[in-house]
Amino acid sequence: MNILVCISHVPDTTAKINFTADGTALDPAGVQFVINPYDEFGLTKALHIKEAQGGTITVINVGPATTEPTLRKALAIGADKAVRIDAIPMDAITVAKELKNHISANSYDLIICGQESIDYNGQQVPAMLAALLEQPFANACVGLSLDNGTATATSEIDGGHATYKASLPMVIGGKKGLVEEKDLRIPNMRGIMSARTKPLEVAPATEGEGPTKPVSFEKPAGKAAVKMVDAENVDELVRLLHEEAKAI
Amino acid sequence: MSILVFVEDWNGAYKKASFEAVAYAKSWATMNSNKVIAVTSVSAPAGELAGYGADHIIQIGLGSTAMGIAGQLKELSAEASGIVIAGTSLGRSLAPALSALTSGALSTNTISLPLSTSPLQLKRGAFSSKGIETIELDSTMPIVSFVPNSIGLEPVAGEGNLESREISSNDALEVLSTEVASGKVALPEAEAVVSAGRGLKGPENWGMIEELADVLGAATACSKPVSDIGWRPHSEHVGQTGIQVNPNLYIAIGISGAIQHLAGVSASKTIVVVNTDPEAPFFKAADYGIVGDAFEVVPKLVNALRAFKAAS
Numbered sequence A: 001m002n003i004l005v006c007i008s009h010v011p012d013t014t015a016k017i018n019f020t021a022d023g024t025a026l027d028p029a030g031v032q033f034v035i036n037p038y039d040e041f042g043l044t045k046a047l048h049i050k051e052a053q054g055g056t057i058t059v060i061n062v063g064p065a066t067t068e069p070t071l072r073k074a075l076a077i078g079a080d081k082a083v084r085i086d087a088i089p090m091d092a093i094t095v096a097k098e099l100k101n102h103i104s105a106n107s108y109d110l111i112i113c114g115q116e117s118i119d120y121n122g123q124q125v126p127a128m129l130a131a132l133l134e135q136p137f138a139n140a141c142v143g144l145s146l147d148n149g150t151a152t153a154t155s156e157i158d159g160g161h162a163t164y165k166a167s168l169p170m171v172i173g174g175k176k177g178l179v180e181e182k183d184l185r186i187p188n189m190r191g192i193m194s195a196r197t198k199p200l201e202v203a204p205a206t207e208g209e210g211p212t213k214p215v216s217f218e219k220p221a222g223k224a225a226v227k228m229v230d231a232e233n234v235d236e237l238v239r240l241l242h243e244e245a246k247a248i
Numbered sequence B: 001m002s003i004l005v006f007v008e009d010w011n012g013a014y015k016k017a018s019f020e021a022v023a024y025a026k027s028w029a030t031m032n033s034n035k036v037i038a039v040t041s042v043s044a045p046a047g048e049l050a051g052y053g054a055d056h057i058i059q060i061g062l063g064s065t066a067m068g069i070a071g072q073l074k075e076l077s078a079e080a081s082g083i084v085i086a087g088t089s090l091g092r093s094l095a096p097a098l099s100a101l102t103s104g105a106l107s108t109n110t111i112s113l114p115l116s117t118s119p120l121q122l123k124r125g126a127f128s129s130k131g132i133e134t135i136e137l138d139s140t141m142p143i144v145s146f147v148p149n150s151i152g153l154e155p156v157a158g159e160g161n162l163e164s165r166e167i168s169s170n171d172a173l174e175v176l177s178t179e180v181a182s183g184k185v186a187l188p189e190a191e192a193v194v195s196a197g198r199g200l201k202g203p204e205n206w207g208m209i210e211e212l213a214d215v216l217g218a219a220t221a222c223s224k225p226v227s228d229i230g231w232r233p234h235s236e237h238v239g240q241t242g243i244q245v246n247p248n249l250y251i252a253i254g255i256s257g258a259i260q261h262l263a264g265v266s267a268s269k270t271i272v273v274v275n276t277d278p279e280a281p282f283f284k285a286a287d288y289g290i291v292g293d294a295f296e297v298v299p300k301l302v303n304a305l306r307a308f309k310a311a312s
Ligand SMILES: Cc1cc2nc3c(=O)[nH]c(=O)nc-3n(C[C@H](O)[C@H](O)[C@H](O)COP(=O)(O)OP(=O)(O)OC[C@H]3O[C@@H](n4cnc5c(N)ncnc54)[C@H](O)[C@@H]3O)c2cc1C
Pocket: A013, A037, B196, B197, B198, B199, B200, B222, B223, B224, B225, B226, B237, B238, B239, B240, B241, B242, B253, B254, B255, B256, B257, B258, B259, B260, B261, B264, B274, B275, B276, B277, B280, B292, B293, B294, B295
């Protein structure tokens, strides 16, 4: 089983987000970058599959050299090798095409992405990749079992779940449920030591500019100060919700 | 050229977001004196779409998966200069798949109508609601996927000409089963959400939360640790790493308001917080707050709301 796990390098969930003075990009000063939380579930799932049936886990990121610590961390958690496509991608389709080019030149039985990157929140790369590869796709995937080249995947849909069947190879957009939170692997000392000598290949970018470009970034308008209501006077809250907020 | 809009239904009934999608397409089309082509299932009440702005309605036998439908829409896109898809769970797979098939520029998580049409610029949420991006899309086949309930749209009627077509759909993915809870408001579409956290102490205490949701016609939600310990199902987990919601009313009970929780709920129009701790960070993100014990405040609120509903 040859598994590719796509890893996005994103600001830590507790990061305060600021933009550069001209408002055209994220200001990375003081921001700690981590493996995208959705991708952590995919990486641990890949480890579970490898432990059950053998195989190789490759992690991949499309990004500049600053993302390498994140790939090293994925190696420390247990991936066998890492690939970085050297690009500063401006949109999801460019990332998807770079991934497709790598996948077409190699051969993977299963491609696991996170359903969403918590930086640009596009939820785009996994479905684009599946469409480009013409492979089956299960998004918001919260359960996956493999049996002899056939996958059964459970996905969240609005208000419920769907269960799908497909022949490998396929693309997964994963999230919590793929494995449980408590089962998420974190790097241990031995993993960190061995990650230093695991291969991290850097490949040149093959794609040009994409069809979208960011014009500017701004912060959302802050809320007005909270209005406190006495706990003994919930009728007042009901009145405010009806008359002032028009929420009921 | 026209704006093509995908209109989703569930077992023959339209979602609210589907009407919004048609109204969105109408607003966009009108900016350039274009028409709206709505694409919908043969089994849905297509006539309803005219009132929201559909000029031309094409009914097809829709595929059962995002990839299947993306292939069908690709064929129809030859008649259009732009595409609108609501950001439902299906739409969030469909829009990027379609953009890869058509090489169209895509904006997902969109929270505005086009700010300008040449070049096409829009606002979209980024960094888990901590930022707003203005994005520019190439003009070839722009695709806009918007966040349901994030843009107040006034529907304008369209011509409503109906037509059926046969377009085959292909997907190697086989649907074995689907399960959707009936009689419950689905969280991503809910206009009101009642959410509770670790302050509730245990799963046995959710009765009053469900009662409150019931009076309001709201969906129930929870903080991440509550679903991690199994007090509530994962599908109720809201926040940066769970479902992102933007209802008209979000009531948070016994939730501290950690940055990751706020990231998924702060786009809600009105936020009410009930917490015993006056220093809870959630109060800073709230419109209305009550410092008090959920076990006393919630039952009183249920009664007050019942009385309000009975009187109005
Ligand atoms: C990578 C990452 C991602 C995360 N993603 C998410 C996410 O998507 N969503 C999310 O929710 N969290 C997320 N978290 C977790 C987040 O940091 C907080 O730990 C979590 O939101 C806290 O949940 P809580 O408010 O229910 O519990 P607590 O922080 O324990 O707060 C309980 C609150 O209840 C109040 N309380 C206690 N008793 C009562 C009572 N009787 N009546 C009223 N109030 C009472 C307390 O004052 C307290 O404020 C994430 C964390 C990480 C590290």
